[in-house]
Amino acid sequence: MFIIDLFAKTGLETLYFTGVIILAGLLLGILETQSNRNFHKGLGRNAIMVTGIVGTPVHELSHALMALLFGHKITAIKLFQRPDRDGVMGYVNHAYNPKNIYHQVGNFFIGIAPIFGGLLVIMALLALLLPQVLESFMGVVTQSLAVETLSVASFSDLFSAYGELLKLIFSSENFKNGRFYLFLFLAICISSHISLSPADIKGAFKGLVFIFLVLLILNAIGLFQSILAVDILRYNVLMTSFLMIAVIFSLIAFGISLICRIFAR
Template structure:
């Protein structure tokens, strides 16, 4: 019974800390696949190059920078190329010491890095070109962090806040601002390449397994409660708030690709 409880507890803790990221990654992957399919069917195979020339380097640099942070050695890097027969437009090959736990755990963060790297660039662009929208977003995040318990009311409050944020992005006065169009174009390019490739997911799983094993050992020796002194609810609200921006712009990009496909018939 102790062994079963130990594995269940460790599995739940791993899910608490990575579940939101995994869910967002899967959703972003579906949106990106459908978006690219719409663009290719409506504008041709090379249409993806338009967004890729901006989005792909950000995707690959996110991998590379995170790999260096976790002590990996960059063997080969290609920030952008014409899609090969597998659709690959860029890559980062890196090496690490398989006996080094820090290196192994780093695989998870290296794998998911494009989501947060793309999100960071979108937020920087938002601050430069649409500062009032960034201010509103930060307000939404702070409101979410004040949530003490999950309830229908708190979910409704967070959902309403994001609807208001979306309305602010597409406010009428923004359509008279050249910075809005520049931001929208760049955000579309980034969000069209923000999701994880099969290779990214494979690498992230290696790190996820090691995180599970570390938590398993901590639980087995009774140190998990003192070391993992994190408010899980606030952590997941923060992660959800950050990832929601990536999802929102991926949804916008998907909607635009769908409209283009419909009118290109």
């Protein structure tokens, strides 16, 4: 019974820490696939090259920086190329010691790095080009951290706040601002290449297994609560708040790609 409870508890904790990231990654993958398909059918193959020249280097550099952070050795890197027969526009090959737990756990974070790398670049662009929007977003984040229990009302409040954020991004004043169009173009390029490739998912899964094993050991010896004393609810709300920005701009990219496809007929 102890073994079953231990595995069940560890499985839930692994889900608490990684579930929202995995869910966002799957959603971003669906949006990116459909957006690229729409751009290809509406504007031709070169449309993907246009978004890729900005988005692909951000994607690959995110992998590379996280690989270095976790002690992996980068053996080959290509920040941008014409799509090959598999549609690959860039890659990072890295080597590591499979006996090193830190290296193995790093595989998860290396795999998901483009989501957070792209998100950080988008937020940096907001700070540079549309600081008032970033200020509003940070207000949303602060508001979200006040949530103490999950309920229909709390979810409704959060999504209402994101709706207000969208209104601020697409305000009439911004449409008169040249920096808005530059930001929108760059954000679409990044969000069109922010999701995870099959190779990214495979690598992340390896790391996820080791995260589970590490938590399992900590739970078995009773150290989890003292070492990882984290407010799970606020952690997930905070992660959701930031990941929603990536989802919002991926939805914008999808909407524009759909318009291009419709009007190209």
